[in-house]
Amino acid sequence: MISRWTVVVDRDDLTETEVLHDELGPASDLSDCEVLLRVSRVGLTANNVTYGVIGDAIGYWNFFPAGGDGQGVIPVWGFADVVDSTVDALPSGTRVYGYLPMASHFVARARLTSSGFVDTAEHRAELPGVYNSYLVTSQDPAYDASLEDLQVLYRPLFLTSFLLADRLADNSFYGARTVVVSSASSKTAFGTAQCLRGQGVRLVGLTSPRNVEFTAGLGLYDTVLPYGADVDAEPSAYLDFSGSAEVRSALHDRLGPDLVKDISIGLTHQAASQDGRSEFFFAPDQLRKRTADWGADGLAQRFGEAWRGFTAQASSWVAIANHSGPDELVEVWQAVLAGKANPDTADVISF
Template sequence: MISGWTIVVDRGDLAGTEVLRDEPPSASDLSDCEVLLRVSRVGLTANNVTYGVIGDAIGYWGFFPAGGPGRGVIPLWGFADVVESTVDALPVGTRVYGYLPMASHLVVRARLTSSGFVDTADHRAELPAVYNSYLVTSSDPAYDASLEDLQVLYRPLFFTSFLLADQLADNDFHGARTVVISSASSKTAFGTAHRLRSRGVRLVGLTSPRNVEFTTGLGLYDAVLPYGAPVDVEPSVYLDFSGSPDVRSALHDRLGADLVEDISIGLTHQATSQDPRTSSFFAPDRLRKRTADWGAQGLAERFGEAWHAFTAQAGEWVAIAHHTGPEGLVEVWQAVLSGGADPGTADVITF
């Protein structure tokens, strides 16, 4: 009986999917230092669609090559269990968290670290290191078995929130005391707002009219405005989670010299600008700095504290919809890809 599967998508049309069935590797197929993981629980959000949209530019298709020319495997964040191993420190039954394929299984070449391991497979060598690291749950200060759903949905996004808020505070908000945040209903945006609530700044969230009620209900922003509504003219930092040139242009026109910094988050592309106030935030860069400053353990402890504070509230904000199997995963993928998802609902898939 064939028990393995991989979901491949058409890189030119992400709605085109196919479930490929195959046998997973056996213990005899593994080389030294290799471990076979069985994917157990994953989250799927609009962030995963971004991986597909800009997969060629950033290299996301390179993590899990499969499916032949013109096709690829979308990465997901989630949990997996060791089912075969050649590494004594990673015995069968070990549960890990990290970057996983839309597939039932994954073979990794494990180099042990203090918190888990890094996949050193040749095809991943030139890819961003943060995505190649896996955490063993028994060594993870942020892990709570009862919060796995929240972890697969929020943790990779909240880690960006954590690092972004840290950088803003480290720079004293560039002299501003108001932070304007677009796509304020998105998980990374309101995770950032959660981190900034106690930092003595005024938080203004911008969102679509249909998401104003949800975003206001989070209780994280001092004001929530629909796109197009005028913001107060005062020294402000703009956090651009939307990538909308129109929103950015309107804020520049409205705030003028009071817009002290315009920060594009992550992989949002903005037009080339000579304006010294414009910059981009890329979480792996900040991660490298804070790992050097605090050490890996110090960073893990600080993040763990922030994560526990966030998850104490996050479960109240979003209803989690559960799905099962590759068919459920394809169904959720198509729904998220089509847009218009309810920000008050999030999807978790188990296998």
């Protein structure tokens, strides 16, 4: 028997957490094509808060179902190791990267792919494929064991950044000459800014007064302003990583018809936007489009080039704060929820 723990949250109040303990049966209990994975290392950022805030709308609660009524498991990105398997190609010790629960273990039903496997568990069948795919590190050309901390923190966020920047460029920036970015100190936001550098648009970052110095120091934005400052009136696209209705309304009032596009991406203010002026960006949609346009290999090549350019700089921007175990995981979760996480540090939890 294997002892497992799982961190669950109240789906209606994300501050309410509980660590549940149960027992997993022996390897003989695994069905055909199943593998038991032990979660090893994950990152925790404001992006994970978004999974909880819009968990019902997008289906994030369905990836790792919780047993209790009204409870849910927040997904995280990271590394896990196969500890038991009924799949010859995935023996014990195989290390994978992908979408994981806030838990010590989970069972996946594996269908092999050229780079790893897809979890084909029945409850995940209707969910976006990008979240069901797991990369075997020995088959991942982008994997570098010395950069695991950067990968668990940035790779899922940077994929969103890469696809969002591509979406803008693919649509000629909707006629905008300036791209305004809220929560500009957040990792997905400045990853997007890095992808947009040199593409002929002016980048304006909006952030809280306490984060202006850090954000300007990244060297990614042409201008960094505190919330409430005036933005120059010219054709602009707004990338909303904050979900703040106040910031959105102020920008619409200031720019009027010069605000040619308003796109919502993250929800660092923890309120799902219902504002009809904003279009929600769902990264898997652009991923499917570019897979069709470029093919899987072409997409992987383009993303790999962008990722290498990003990681070459990212280690100098943010210090890694290391944590371990479920109790420290809960502490980090509460800090991120409360907005107490510092932009110049990033949290990695080992299990």
